[in-house]
Amino acid sequence: MTTTENRSGVDRIAGAPISWGVCEVPGWGYQLTPERVLAEMREVGLSATEFGPDGFLPADPQEMAAVLSAHHLTAVGGFVPVVLYRPDHDPVPDIERLIPGFVAAQGTTMVLSADSGLDGYDSRPELDAQGWTTLLTNLDRVTALAAGHGIKAVLHPHVGTMVENPHDVQRVLEGSTISLCLDTGHLLIGGTDPAELTRQAPERIAHTHLKDVDDSIAAKVRSGRLTYTEAVRDGMYRPLGTGDVNVESILKTLRENDYQGWYVLEQDTILIEEPVGEGPVRDVRTSADYVRSLLG
Numbered sequence: 001m002t003t004t005e006n007r008s009g010v011d012r013i014a015g016a017p018i019s020w021g022v023c024e025v026p027g028w029g030y031q032l033t034p035e036r037v038l039a040e041m042r043e044v045g046l047s048a049t050e051f052g053p054d055g056f057l058p059a060d061p062q063e064m065a066a067v068l069s070a071h072h073l074t075a076v077g078g079f080v081p082v083v084l085y086r087p088d089h090d091p092v093p094d095i096e097r098l099i100p101g102f103v104a105a106q107g108t109t110m111v112l113s114a115d116s117g118l119d120g121y122d123s124r125p126e127l128d129a130q131g132w133t134t135l136l137t138n139l140d141r142v143t144a145l146a147a148g149h150g151i152k153a154v155l156h157p158h159v160g161t162m163v164e165n166p167h168d169v170q171r172v173l174e175g176s177t178i179s180l181c182l183d184t185g186h187l188l189i190g191g192t193d194p195a196e197l198t199r200q201a202p203e204r205i206a207h208t209h210l211k212d213v214d215d216s217i218a219a220k221v222r223s224g225r226l227t228y229t230e231a232v233r234d235g236m237y238r239p240l241g242t243g244d245v246n247v248e249s250i251l252k253t254l255r256e257n258d259y260q261g262w263y264v265l266e267q268d269t270i271l272i273e274e275p276v277g278e279g280p281v282r283d284v285r286t287s288a289d290y291v292r293s294l295l296g
Contacts (some may be wrong), residue, residue: 009295010256013288014076014264015041015053017208018132020280021271024053024081025120025229029270031277040281044288050264051078051107061104072213073240076103076262077109077151084114085127085135085162090144096144099149109207109262110146110153111181112139114162121160122227135162135176143178157190158179159221159228164190173201180204184245185211185237185266189218189228195246202257208250209266210291212243229270237267240287251294263291 020037021029034056051057057064082091118123133199150152155178169192182205184194217236220226240247265287269280
């Protein structure tokens with residue numbers, strides 16, 4: 001399977017369809033075509049992409065590989081929302097169904113989110129003690145299952161999921177063995193300083209989603225004055241280097257600790273209609289150039 005080991009940091013900069021507004025949430029916004037998104041990824045020099053939501057890339061792994069190859073891209077793996085906290089729901093069959101596709105497409109990273117079971121990311125239930133025990137146990141079960149097929153499972157703390165805020169993140173670090181997806185934006189929005197977490201637990205970080213955030217808008221999400229979706233629409237996510245995330249410090253700490261994972265550029269975007277002019281690729285180019293300047 002494809003590996004990121006022994007590749008330079010610059011060669012491990014990847015894209016994600018959400019930067020072009022392509023998202024799994026129903027009614028999220030105007031969805032651009034895979035042809036445009038993949039062509040623009042390659043145009044700005046990205047080497048790989050996450051899968052995106054169901055239906056964005058072909059479901060058949062060989063067809064997916066052919067589409068990516070046509071754009072000179074490889075597969076990183078993908079974002080997998082899964083319900084992990086309910087005692088009456090076993091997530092293992094859900095993961096088992098996905099693994100053959102990951103293996104065939106050579107996607108080595110399974111980015112799990114602890115899905116709330118609700119649509120979207122604007123609210124979530126509160127976990128009781130039994131819910132936490134179930135979630136943490138399932139994280140270790142899924143980690144072992146994926147590892148048996150050469151896939152690295154990582155947990156993505158994410159606004160509107162069961163692992164969102166600093167307390168949630170610490171419970172995962174202390175109560176399970178799963179590695180983390182360091183999503184610098186979702187962590188900050190949820191109240192965790194991503195630079196401090198990187199310093200605290202660099203050995204647990206196996207995948208990185210690089211986001212930048214306007215923290216004045218994020219504060220409105222934390223206080224309940226805006227929903228997550230409203231904040232994204234209002235421009236909460238910014239090109240890397242133009243917001244309030246200390247991206248330079250985070251990358252420095254990762255490199256000092258011999259981080260070997262991907263650097264996935266993500267600027268969650270909602271499009272109202274077909275963009276006029278360059279559209280989202282302009283911000284992606286800004287972010288890519290900024291990260292290259294720090295990794296080069």
